[in-house]
Structure formats: C-alpha cells, structure tokens
Amino acid sequence: MEKIAADLLLKGLAPEGFADSQPIGLVTTDSREVCPGCIFVAFPGERFDGHDFAAKALEEGAAYVVLNHPVEGVPAERAVISPDSYHAMMVMGANYRGQFHPKVVGVTGSVGKTTTKQMTYAAIAGFGNTIKTEGNQNNELGLPRTMFRIGRDTEYAVVEMGMSHAGEIERLAKCARPDVGIITCIGVSHIGNLGSQENICKAKLEICAGLAEGSPLVLNGDDPFLRKAALPTHVRPVWFSLGDENADVCALDVRQEGDGMAFTLCDKNAGRYEVTIPAMGRHNVANALAAYAAATRLGLAPEGVIAGLADFEQTGMRQKIVHAGSMDVIEDCYNANPDSMKAALAMFKEYPCKRRFALLGDMLELGGMSAPAHEELGRQAAEAGLTALVTYGPEAARTARAAKDAGLADVVHAEDYRQAADALLARMAPGDALLVKASRGMALEKALALFYPVCTK
Structure with a gap:
C-alpha cells in the first residue's frame, strides 16, 4: 500500500474535517499488524471482537480506529464510527x-x-506490472485488500468478484x-439465496x-441466460463461444492434447490463432476465451496474450494433476456445483488412462x-465411463443411489475419509x-492424505 492522506482515505466515511492529512501506510483488521500510521478496522467475530483491541491499537501508533460503536477508553476524535465494518473497508478501498x-479487469460468474x-492474469502479466x-x-x-495492493507502478489488476446475495x-x-x-x-x-437463475x-x-461508458463486457455466448439478458446500454458486449463463429471470439477444432487443450481461436478483430493451454x-x-477477449479488448497484442495463456498455472486444488506412483489423481476439490461437476466429468471421460475412478462429495x-x-450428478457419473464411484457426505448418498439406479455397478458410499x-486403494x-471433486467444506484432501502414502509405496 502506498501512503495516502488520512482525510482522502476516510472521505465519505468520517465527517468532513474529522481527519487530518497525515500519511496512512496500512489498513488492517488484524490487531497483530498494527503499526504507527495505520488505520485499524474492528470487526466483531464469534471468537474475538476487534473492538476489544481498539484502545491498544491506538497505544501502538494507529492513527485512527474504525468502530461499529463507541468504545470506552477510545477518544472520539480518533474513532470513526461505521455500523458496518465491511462498508468501511469498501469505502476506503474505493x-x-x-x-x-x-x-x-473484473471477473465474476457462477463457475x-x-x-x-x-x-x-497469465494473459496480461507479460505486458507490465x-x-x-x-x-x-x-x-x-x-x-478492498486487493485495492490496497495497487501501487504507483501497477499497470494492470485482475480482480475476482464473488457474491451470495443480490447487491x-x-x-x-x-x-x-474495472x-x-x-x-x-x-x-x-x-440459488437458495437468490431464488432463480434469472435472479x-x-x-x-x-x-x-462499475463499468464506464463504452467499456467492454465479456460474456459467454453459449449461456442461455446471458444471451437473453437485457444488457445496460452503456457497456459494449464482447461475446465468446465454443463453436459459434458468429461470436466475437470463438474456439474451433477443440481437442485434448496430453494434460491440456488445443484449439483454433477465431477473433473477428484479429484473425485466427492456434492456441494451447x-x-x-x-x-x-x-x-481461456474469456481471458483472451478481456486482455485484447484492453488493447493488448493477441500474440502476447496467447503466449501468456500457454504459461497459465492453476491454483490450489483446482483440477491439479498429481502423479501418484503409477496412477494419476485429478485434485479438483476446492469447489463444486452442478455445472462444474458436469464439466469435470465430461473432461474426465476423455482423460487418457486405463480405467477411471471418481471420489465425489457434497455440493453445498x-x-x-x-x-x-x-x-442428477449420480446419473451423470453413471454415463461418464467410470469403473467405480466412491461418494462421501450426506447429500452425496443421493448421488450414490442414483448412480446405482442408472446402471453403474460398482458404487461405494463412504462414511468417513478412511473408508x-x-x-479406492482396493480397486x-x-x-x-482418479477424479476427486466436492465443495471445499467437504475437505476431500483428507481422504487423499490417507490415499497417497499407500499408493506411492
């Protein structure tokens, strides 16, 4: 974080004239990070309440503290009162x-x-900081924490935006x-919060x-809900598609090659390119089409964008391939929903191997x-060319029953990670x-921690 005057940072959060212009070099919600010239934002929590650390934060040099309510021992002239700590972070971030x-570049979407x-990020990073x-x-x-990482030398930022409620x-x-x-x-x-896919x-x-007049909005042209959506007139839609040559950017001749994919990218603005990811x-x-469309509509050269995509690296447990002894494990247990499960099974059906097994857990x-x-996941699993399916979790028990009913002969519903x-080890x-996929809360990596030591002996 570059230093910024306190009155600028707190504009719209504190009353006009409340803050001075002293430089602020850190905004933190962690009392252990407090240092001279910072702003400490108190969050109430189940185990700890940040308000309990507000007075100490001032003693340790914090310029101001942001509180949901007045706190005894904290002078009013050093306390910014905001009923919502998240709102306070957003205002300062903005x-x-x-x-x-x-x-x-702002990125959102269900999957x-x-x-x-x-x-x-891979597509853009080669063009600047x-x-x-x-x-x-x-x-x-x-x-907001990501915003605070922007500096004078930052040329590009790629920002992910998640949600669980409207607004x-x-x-x-x-x-x-963006x-x-x-x-x-x-x-x-x-959908439990929003009620329908339309919502x-x-x-x-x-x-x-957050988009200015004329800004590009990159949209999935194969998504029926986006296709029929009423788009704001101030944005410029850029459609991408798997196969539709009428889209602004499309992929043709899509094929799996080893641990990746190859395809012909057709860009109405720039021509055709052979791409591997x-x-x-x-x-x-x-x-990849979405990333390419966003990067090129920023004005970046297609050739450099495609070279960046070729160096893309997955993070965490998202479709990470682990070579465990003489077997392959596709760790995809960071998140799961019906769409990503369907996509993972479709990918796995084409994966080059002797036999295919899956460990699937609950989608939360x-x-x-x-x-x-x-x-429905159980029925999809039965059609995915699996030799056997192992499920874990109370909802995944439905998956196991549906897979059996759909004709998959070898199905096991496990009661714990060891089982x-x-x-899997027995089969x-x-x-x-092996494909391993579930919502993050199912912690299927715990089953893998028991699986790997045995299969690699």
Missing part, C-alpha cells in the same frame, strides 16, 4: 483505488471465476471500477455498475435444489486415474 490508474482470473486477487479474497473484505457485485464493482468486465456463466450457486443473472450483471476440459477453453449451498442436483481411501491399479 478511495484508495481512485488515486491510481491501472487497467482493471470458473478463479480459473478465469488466473488465465487473465500486474496484480491479481489472491486466494479467495473476492468479497467485501478481500476486494454485492454492484458494491464490489463500484469499489474496483475497465473490462467478464461474466463466465450463470449457474445455480447460491443470479441479474446479480452478476451488477458488475456493469495447460488445462483440461472444454470448460477451460471457454475460460444449493438450497432446495440440493436433492435433485445430487441425484473412502480404502475403497485402483497402475495406469488408472
């Missing part, structure tokens, strides 16, 4: 971002946000003020609230759609491959 002028963010959202910092706390993307977009927006697709994540589509389109599945080709936060979604690992042999 004020700070306004002092700098990097080109910003593929993080992968598309990573691909967009670039930052991106790290980890899962895509909410009203994480996005959240609008607030994030107004804070980040130059280009991306919407990957409209799925069913958080999810409206919520994702809130990204337009180190990621499997048609869904990742779509993600589906509300009333959970039961039919997990049953899941043992079921798999050299040359086989």
Whole structure:
C-alpha cells in the first residue's frame, strides 16, 4: 500500500474535517499488524471482537480506529464510527483505488471465476506490472485488500468478484471500477439465496455498475441466460463461444492434447490463432476465451496474450494433476456445483488412462435444489465411463443411489475419509486415474492424505 492522506482515505466515511492529512501506510483488521500510521478496522467475530483491541491499537501508533460503536477508553476524535465494518473497508478501498490508474479487469460468474482470473492474469502479466486477487479474497473484505495492493507502478489488476446475495457485485464493482468486465456463466450457486437463475443473472450483471461508458463486457455466448439478458446500454458486449463463429471470439477444432487443450481461436478483430493451454476440459477453453477477449479488448497484442495463456498455472486444488506412483489423481476439490461437476466429468471421460475412478462429495449451498442436483450428478457419473464411484457426505448418498439406479455397478458410499481411501486403494491399479471433486467444506484432501502414502509405496 502506498501512503495516502488520512482525510482522502476516510472521505465519505468520517465527517468532513474529522481527519487530518497525515500519511496512512496500512489498513488492517488484524490487531497483530498494527503499526504507527495505520488505520485499524474492528470487526466483531464469534471468537474475538476487534473492538476489544481498539484502545491498544491506538497505544501502538494507529492513527485512527474504525468502530461499529463507541468504545470506552477510545477518544472520539480518533474513532470513526461505521455500523458496518465491511462498508468501511469498501469505502476506503474505493478511495484508495481512485488515486491510481491501472487497467482493471473484473471477473465474476457462477463457475470458473478463479480459473478465469488466473488465465487473465497469465494473459496480461507479460505486458507490465500486474496484480491479481489472491486466494479467495473476492468479497467485501478481500476486494478492498486487493485495492490496497495497487501501487504507483501497477499497470494492470485482475480482480475476482464473488457474491451470495443480490447487491454485492454492484458494491464490489463500484469499489474496483474495472475497465473490462467478464461474466463466465450463470449457474445455480447460491440459488437458495437468490431464488432463480434469472435472479443470479441479474446479480452478476451488477458488475456493469462499475463499468464506464463504452467499456467492454465479456460474456459467454453459449449461456442461455446471458444471451437473453437485457444488457445496460452503456457497456459494449464482447461475446465468446465454443463453436459459434458468429461470436466475437470463438474456439474451433477443440481437442485434448496430453494434460491440456488445443484449439483454433477465431477473433473477428484479429484473425485466427492456434492456441494451447495447460488445462483440461472444454470448460477451460471457454475460460481461456474469456481471458483472451478481456486482455485484447484492453488493447493488448493477441500474440502476447496467447503466449501468456500457454504459461497459465492453476491454483490450489483446482483440477491439479498429481502423479501418484503409477496412477494419476485429478485434485479438483476446492469447489463444486452442478455445472462444474458436469464439466469435470465430461473432461474426465476423455482423460487418457486405463480405467477411471471418481471420489465425489457434497455440493453445498444449493438450497432446495440440493436433492435433485445430487441425484442428477449420480446419473451423470453413471454415463461418464467410470469403473467405480466412491461418494462421501450426506447429500452425496443421493448421488450414490442414483448412480446405482442408472446402471453403474460398482458404487461405494463412504462414511468417513478412511473408508473412502480404502475403497479406492482396493480397486485402483497402475495406469488408472482418479477424479476427486466436492465443495471445499467437504475437505476431500483428507481422504487423499490417507490415499497417497499407500499408493506411492
């Protein structure tokens, strides 16, 4: 974070004339990070309440503290009162971002946000100093933290925007003020909160609230909800598609090559290019098209963008291929929903190996759609060319029953991680491959921690 005058940083949060112009070099929510010349933002929590550390933060040199309410021992002239700590972070993030002028890409969508963010970063990073959202910092706390990482030498920023309720993307977009927006697709994540995919589509389109007049909005042309959506007139749609040559950017002759994908990219503005990406599945080709479209509509050269995509690296446990002894494991257990599960199974069906096995867990936060979604997953698993399916989690029990009913002979529903690992170890042999996928809360890496030591002996 570059130093910024306190009155500029707190504009719109503190009363006019409240703050002086002393330089602020850090905004933190962690009392352990407090240092002279910082602002400490107190968040109430289940285990700790940041308000309990406010007075100490001032003693340790904090210039100001941001509180939800007055705190005994904290002088009023040093306390900014904001009933919502998240709102306070967003206001300061927006004020700070306004002092700098990097080109910003905002990425949202129901599926593929993080992968598309990573691909967009790979596409852009070769053109200048670039930052991106790290980890899962895509909410009203994480996005301001990303803004605070912008500096005078930052030329580009790729910002991921997540949501669980209507209105959240609008607030994030107004804070980040992207130059280009991306919407990957409209799925069913958080449908329990939003009620329908139409409402999810409206919520994702809130990204337009942060886009200036004439800004490009990169959209999935294969998504029926985006295709029929009423787009704001101030944005310039850029459509990408797997196969539709009428789209602004499309992929033809899509094929899997080793651990990646190859395809012909057709750009109405720039021509045709042969592209390879180190990621499997048609869904990742779509993600690459979105990244390419965003980067080139910023004015970057297609050849350099494509070279960057070839160096793309996945993060965490997102479709990471682990060679465990003489078997391949595709770790994709960071997140899951019906759309990403379907895409993963489609990719896995084409994966070159002797036999295919899957360990699938619960998809969380589906509300009333959970039961039919997990049953449909079972039917998809039965059609995916699996030798055996192992499931884990209360909702995944429905997946197991549906897979059996659909004709998959070898199905095991595990009651714990050990049983899941043992079921796989008893069945798999050299040359086989395993797909592991569930929502993050299912922690399927714990089953892998039991599986790897045995299979690599």
